[in-house]
Amino acid sequence: MSTWDWQVFCKDTIDGEVRPGCFGQGGDITYLDWLLSAWGWTLSVAVLALVVALVVGSVMGIFRTTPSRALVVIGNVWTELFRNIPLLVQVFLWYHVLPALIPPLQQVPSFILVVFALGFFTSARVAEQVRAGIQSLPKGQRYAGLAMGLTLTQTYRYVLLPMAFRIVIPPLTSESMNIIKNSSVAFAVSIAELTMFAMQAQEETSRGVEVYLAVTGLYFVSAFVINRIALFIEHKVQVPGMIGGH
């Protein structure tokens, strides 16, 4: 392993011949084609899981701040359950255990199962941030809303959440970047994402360093892009005179 061999990405995945232009033609696939499609899988898993995590995590986080004892308990149990089991074990639970216990799940593609595994795992962290964000607001805000005759739902919708969500954007940004990294665990159930590509292409080509560098680079780029998008959103929604506003 003394010299670089970046041509490895132009090779056909079946006969190992270098293809001109690096992309396979007529149904042939080069390692570059495979790498890009793996990147697509990584982004799809991560983005869909992020949507699940934000929706479920927000609901659970809000539950934990309501006056209802039952909702608080549900939110707490949810958070502790999904936070104290390793992500890989949770992926196995979704992939091996749930379909065995609930037969209709056997028809669901493993891609969807991994999205829910990663999404629910991350939802516990999101719930924790959302709860902290709501609780960081002065108590008077809630009382003011209720005193004006708003219902509890309206108080959350128009008074508490608009402020709380702006506060939690920075920690949610880092959770969004974590979800890109954590999506690598999907390799364990044979999703054709970047880490899976890295392991298989390394084995087939013996050019591990080049393959790993490319994959690591794409993880960097993905996390960076998410970071920029989050910063853009943060600037877009900021309110003058409030935290981070001008």
Added chain:
Amino acid sequence: MNLDFAFLDWSVFSSFVLKGLIFSVQLTLVAMLGGIALGTVLALMRLSGKKWLVMPAAFYVNTLRSIPLVMVILWFFLLIPLLIGRPMGAELSAIITFTVFEAAYYSEIMRAGIQSVPKGQVNAGYAVGMTYGQTMQLIVLPQAFRNMLPVLMTQTIILFQDTSLVYAIGAYDLLKGFEVAGKNFNRPVETYLVAAVVYFVICFSLSMLVRRLQKKIAIIR
């Protein structure tokens, strides 16, 4: 389908799972101690204000924190044999990887902890004639450690959960132990369930401990 946990008796546990549990705990402890030691050095480098110390430490921490742990595990498993010229077992490779990787995370915690100590403490140290090293060792670090203890322990719980990722290089950890037992008795569903329960019980009790510790320390502060 019917669940049947009867096969999971003590002899199955001790012949398949125990070995993995011991390795997971060992990996967690070594990576924790090594990671905290290396992480403290990195944190002190980043806070030293000297560019030639700050830059490499910042590069180390930021690089490792932006790569998925699974990829770091794969990288080390690939690179260590290339560097030392002979193959290395998955278990030893995992121990080196986790120590190096966790140091990046512990160093961020240590940095925050050191910065949480009021500046006056450092100035007081200098005022009574202590050197930078003495001030850090005798005044700042003991207080920083106390402030940071709950966060350090929380990170260690995450570390224990992350040890399951050595799956990528086939090391024999707690999860692998359950998996092998499940394959041997053709009862994978039950063993994965029990594995989840075992991880949950360990991590949940530890996080309860951390919460109690946090309350105690909050009073002292």
